[in-house]
Amino acid sequence: MLGTNVVTQIGLIVRDIERTSEAYAAFFGLPKPEAFWTDAPEVARTEFEGRPSAARAKLAFFRLGNLQLELIEPDETPSTWRNHLNERGEGVHHIAFVIDGMQEKTEALASRGFPLQQKGEYTGGRYAYIDTTEALKVLVELLENDKK
């Protein structure tokens, strides 16, 4: 359904991104990345459960050998990130795949029983969290990067 089986990213929800970034950097012998906020709502055009949302999160990325590890510290606004923290605590939130054709892929998934949970834009591309939790026990994120 995705056109790829390569897990490009593992995303974790954390309470304190500075602290957890330090722990990852020390554990894997990597430099501590600079954490940054997702874009403001008018740029990110975030939609959560079908409605525009002002939710944001602080992100930090580590390059591991074969994939990227993403740390996510949610703000207080309801979102896939904040709800995960409130309901399940810290831990793995999603596995991500780089795909082509976001619109068609999200529609095809929805028609197969995997609805869109949240989507948004970032510089150079867009993301969509697909609600695969009941079937796969983890969220699937689609990432589409603009062609250069």
Next chain:
Amino acid sequence: MLGTNVVTQIGLIVRDIERTSEAYAAFFGLPKPEAFWTDAPEVARTEFEGRPSAARAKLAFFRLGNLQLELIEPDETPSTWRNHLNERGEGVHHIAFVIDGMQEKTEALASRGFPLQQKGEYTGGRYAYIDTTEALKVLVELLENDKK
């Protein structure tokens, strides 16, 4: 500390391995793998929290593009698997790394504040779950395969 940053496996705890295997096979367009029980205690020599344990689990493996996905259905005996299911429900339990020198690695990690939580043998190698949950928000598993 590990000598590698390649995530070789993502492990998920599930309640019903047949059902979740079917969902993964359908989602990724892969054949449904045969699930099997971990070895009996006298072969697996499982130790959980420092003591011999009779805990077992049913496992199924999917080969994704760049890593292996492991589904784990625990039996009722206390273990890293059963406790995760009881305390946190279904979801991602660990990320795994293939290492050399299990004894030295687990001792070095313990001395840095990452104690061994559970270990055991399987045909062709051995595993160790390191309690990295507080720092990394996910367990790290070490896998050491015998040289052929």
